[in-house]
Amino acid sequence: MSEPALLFENVGYAYEETPREAVSDINIRIEAGEWVGVTGPTNAGKSTLCLLAMGLAPHFFGGRLRGNVTVLGTESRGIKVIERSTDVGLLFQNPFTQISGARERVDEEVAFGPECHGVPQAEIEQRVEEAMRVVGISALAKRHPLDLSGGQLQRLALAGLLAMRPKVLLLDEPTSQLDPAGTAAIFEVLSGLHESGVTIVMVEHRLETLCELCPRVVAMVTGRILADGTPQDVFNSEVVQERVGMPVYTRLARSVGLPAPWPVRLSESAKAFGTPIA
Amino acid sequence: MAGGLSLYQEGASLLHRAHPLTKGVLTLSALALAFIAPSLYWILGIALMLLILVIVAGVLRRLIAVALALLLPITVLLLAVQGFANPANHTVLFAIGPIVYYTEGLSIAAIAALRITCLVVATFLFSFTTRPADITEALMQRGLSPNMGYVLQSALQIIPQTLDMAGRIQDAQRSRGLETEGSLPKRARAYLPLMLPLVLSSLVATQERAMALEVRGFGLPVKRLNRYEFTDTAVQRVTRWALALAVPAAIVARLLGWR
Numbered sequence: 001m002s003e004p005a006l007l008f009e010n011v012g013y014a015y016e017e018t019p020r021e022a023v024s025d026i027n028i029r030i031e032a033g034e035w036v037g038v039t040g041p042t043n044a045g046k047s048t049l050c051l052l053a054m055g056l057a058p059h060f061f062g063g064r065l066r067g068n069v070t071v072l073g074t075e076s077r078g079i080k081v082i083e084r085s086t087d088v089g090l091l092f093q094n095p096f097t098q099i100s101g102a103r104e105r106v107d108e109e110v111a112f113g114p115e116c117h118g119v120p121q122a123e124i125e126q127r128v129e130e131a132m133r134v135v136g137i138s139a140l141a142k143r144h145p146l147d148l149s150g151g152q153l154q155r156l157a158l159a160g161l162l163a164m165r166p167k168v169l170l171l172d173e174p175t176s177q178l179d180p181a182g183t184a185a186i187f188e189v190l191s192g193l194h195e196s197g198v199t200i201v202m203v204e205h206r207l208e209t210l211c212e213l214c215p216r217v218v219a220m221v222t223g224r225i226l227a228d229g230t231p232q233d234v235f236n237s238e239v240v241q242e243r244v245g246m247p248v249y250t251r252l253a254r255s256v257g258l259p260a261p262w263p264v265r266l267s268e269s270a271k272a273f274g275t276p277i278a
Numbered sequence: 279m280a281g282g283l284s285l286y287q288e289g290a291s292l293l294h295r296a297h298p299l300t301k302g303v304l305t306l307s308a309l310a311l312a313f314i315a316p317s318l319y320w321i322l323g324i325a326l327m328l329l330i331l332v333i334v335a336g337v338l339r340r341l342i343a344v345a346l347a348l349l350l351p352i353t354v355l356l357l358a359v360q361g362f363a364n365p366a367n368h369t370v371l372f373a374i375g376p377i378v379y380y381t382e383g384l385s386i387a388a389i390a391a392l393r394i395t396c397l398v399v400a401t402f403l404f405s406f407t408t409r410p411a412d413i414t415e416a417l418m419q420r421g422l423s424p425n426m427g428y429v430l431q432s433a434l435q436i437i438p439q440t441l442d443m444a445g446r447i448q449d450a451q452r453s454r455g456l457e458t459e460g461s462l463p464k465r466a467r468a469y470l471p472l473m474l475p476l477v478l479s480s481l482v483a484t485q486e487r488a489m490a491l492e493v494r495g496f497g498l499p500v501k502r503l504n505r506y507e508f509t510d511t512a513v514q515r516v517t518r519w520a521l522a523l524a525v526p527a528a529i530v531a532r533l534l535g536w537r
Contacts, residue, residue, distance in 0.1 A: 060489055085495040092493075097486040100494065101439070102431035104284055104411050111505070118500030146438060160494065 003073050005168050005199040006030040006053055010067035013048060013057055022048040023223040026067070032167075035190075035200040037214030037231075039207060040244055045223040046203040047093060050170040053201065054090040055081045072167060086117060089166030091157055093173050093203075098157035099145050106148070106156055107132065107141040113164040124163075131159040134189045136182075150177035158186065162193075169193065171202040187213060207247040211235065211264040219244045231264045284434070285405040293335040293407040298416040300514045304331075305404040307521035312396035314528040316537050318385065321392040328399045337406040344402055345395075353391040360387035410434045415505050424502055432487075440480065447475045 011026040023045035030036055038046050051057040055076050058065045069076040072087050092098050103109040107128055114124045132138045135155040140148065145156060154177045161169070174190075175183040191213070194200055204210045210217055211231035219227040219240045226243060227234040235246050246254075246262075249269035253262040263269040293301065308324055315321050332341050360383035361371070367380030411431060418427040448458055451471050458468045491497070528536075 054493060056489060056492070060492060081492040082495050082498050085493055086498070090493050092486075092490070094486070098490050098493075100428075100432075100490065100496075101435055101487050102428050104409065104435075108411065108505075112496075113494040115503070115505065116495035116498055116500075118498070118503060121503055121505070146435070146442065164494070 002032065004029045004070075005032040005034065005072060006201065007070040008049075008052070008067070009070070011052065011069055012064075012066035013052055014064045015057070016062040018063075021064075021223055023052070023220075025224060028218065028225065028228065030199060030201065032199050033194070033197045034216060035194045035202070035214050037210040037217045038201060038203045038220060039205060039210055039217065040220035040226070043222065044220040046220055047172050048223075049220070050090055050172050050201065050203060052076065053168070053170050054088055055079060055084045056090070082116075085113070085164070085166075087166055088168045088170065089161040089164055090170040091161050091172060091174050093176065095150070095153040095157035095177065098160060099153070104144055105141065106137060106143050106145055109145045109156060110159045110163050113160055117164065127163040127165065128159075131163040134162065134192075135159045136185055151179060151182050154178055155182070155186070158189075162189075166198070168199045169201070171200065173203055173205065183209075207235070207245060207264075208249070208266075211247050212266070232261060232268075235264045236261045284410050285402070286409045287337055287340065287406050289336055289407065291335045291407070293331060293403070295509060296407075297508045297510045297514050298408050298412045299420070300510075300518050301404050301408050302413065302416075303518045303521050305400045307525055308400040309397055310525045311528055312393045312400075314525070314532055316532060318389050318392065321389060321396065325392055325396050325399065328396060328403060332399060332403055335403060335407050337403065340406060341399065341402055345398065348398055349391075349395055352394055353387075356387040356391050356394075357384065360384070360390070412506070412508070416508055418502070419504055419508070425497070428491075428496070439483075440476070443479055443483070444472070444476050447472055447479070451475075 006028065007030070008026045008028045012021045012024045014021040026045075026049070038049060040046055048057060051061065052065075052069050053071055055069075055071075057063060059076075059081050065076070071084065074084075100109060100112045103112055110128045110131055111124050114127055119127070129138070132141060135158050137152060137155045137159060140152060140156075145153070148156060154175070158174060169190075171190075175186050178186060187209070190200060190202070202210075202214065204214075215230065217227075217229070217231045217234045218225055219234050221243050227237050227240045231247075234240055235250050240246070241250070241254075247264050249266060249272075250262045250264055253269065253272055258272055263272045308328060312321055312324050315324065332338050361367075361379045362377070362383065364380065364383040364386055366386070367383045369381040371379045371381045371384060373379070414422070414427045414430045417430075418424060422430075451468070452458060456468055456471055457464050458472065459465070
């Protein structure tokens, strides 16, 4: 079996000065090139999972870590966050957090990460141009990052991450501040990255989106994994439906009394209701 | 949201294209020489040279706006105070009834006003033609550590960021019914509910920024590559040295009796 991109083995983690663990008994193996969606209610431990994979927990936040978090073959305790940043990228929930705070223009902000990694100037320029183009902010290149709207800032944060060319992308609600068109555009970018072999772990609340995009879904509740599998398996579980929720198609099918397995995607829903989609 | 503190104006003039260090040395030397020079004519000469550079840089209109707002009130005040009330005054220039204006005061006020003019013009000329990021980059290329470079760059951004945050907190507190305007006691009462969240938010923002820098690889032990290659010609290097040496030369000349 090849080396997994991410491997959590019996992981438990408690933030400093908190007695209760934010995540407990986490066991996940994510293969290289997988696109895994993580969902769950507030305080489920989704963001902590990303922080652990990046190494910010415990390196930055302190606290107590049990078990092993191995990313691309290196155990978390043995590598600094800045060293991990060469292969792993984390997109924060709040895009303002991602900004370096030292650059006066959007294109310079996107270049910050590659510069820190010592990428040659000609390649930086090419990466910056490409990253801005794919997230749709080329027209904002000369603007000041602080003059951008929340949605534009979120695109900038993603562009900054893409320019670093990570092998593993950890995305904590990557489209929370975007409009539907912007969201669709970003997911198209992510689909392209997934096809090119990038491993993606994406925290997302919109269950319909999650089911459409991610071949594998992890549902979390109060710091523990409740279900891990295909969207169909996860959202057909009554426990998940009760504690995490379900896509609107599943809810609709259940409410009209259709028998299980219930649909989780639009295409399956149309089939279940006997209505073909053009 | 607020942008940065930069006053930079896009352009392609000789000054815009000059090496940031050349412009920095020019600014500092012009300031120093304006205050070292002993007579009105020397200072006037420096001011005229700066004015020519302002015209070359194409920022005259913008500078006039600044000059009117900053220099006009200062100059008027200096002329009035020195001309009427300087203790060295004894040669009457003109008199209107009991009000007497003196030549010595006028001369002292003119020198002071011209020195302040040089200071303002040189500073704004530099700010209008040089991006703050370029100054830091140029200094880093001359050996300033990337950590110190980051501190300098982020220091220029932190004021607008904090002002922006303060504005949002003020709006949020107003929407909850806090009165932030009116009499002094009312404003004083509003101070704590505004300052406390601002301080706490700033602390959180600092932590988040530190996290962002780690995630983006800031501090990786890699060889730092230059972001830009600034044009630096032999003429610029000679000009920098000449300007830098002119300052100690002027000080020595003053000590030897330059009047």
